[in-house]
Amino acid sequence: MKGDASIPLLPCVELAPTLEFYGLLGFEVTYQQRAPNPYAATRRGGAQLHFFGLKGLDPLKAFSTCLIIVDEVEELHARFLAALRQAYGRTPVRGLPRMTRMRKGQTRFTVVDPSGNSVMFIRRDEPSGYGDDADAPTTLLGKALKTARRLRDFKGDDAAAAKVLDAALKKDGAGTTLERARALAARAELARALGDTSGALERDRNLSALPLSAAEREALRLELEAIQP
Incomplete structure (x- = not known):
């Protein structure tokens, strides 16, 4: 019996810039339609992201988020960063789109797309609590x-x-x-x-x-x- 699967469905202002952005990160378009509603499906390895057009979406007020579990993050972050630098001529750490910085020993990073959606890439063996102590800090x-x-x-x-x-x-x-x-x-x-x-x-x-x-x-x-x- 096949296992269950869950696919995030994220809103976007326009499909074209959204698909172009995720193409830089290695996501391929597996389906796309413009009518009756804008909709597209993408895949990168075992991860799938679907997008739909949403009129009136303000990227600066967007809050949609999803998690992608990966085997490693440091090399992946480096590949994403190189692709985004080549496309935009800068390191995209502010505004939209952007990507959070990576430091040694970090086990996750976040990409924010042109529509303000946050996609967090998390290392599969990340310790529970993400570096926080089991108990709430008291000092x-x-x-x-x-x-x-x-x-x-x-x-x-x-x-x-x-x-x-x-x-x-x-x-x-x-x-x-x-x-x-x-x-x-x-x-x-x-x-x-x-x-x-x-x-x-x-x-x-x-x-x-x-x-x-x-x-x-x-x-x-x-x-x-x-x-x-």
């Missing part, structure tokens, strides 16, 4: 790390993530030494992404000055690799 730094992670990886808002971390790092006794190290590592990575080289070096120095044990440094391995220039 100021713990809460700031969680908020910054979601601003950076889900919304692609590096500047807002940096502000959240800066506010928490200014507070004495805001969390454990390990949490402060994690926050400094995350802030250094954001500084480099924002083109703030001096800010990144300052966070690097502050991180190096923290009294971390060998076990704590091993726990920070991915974060430390992510901030390597």
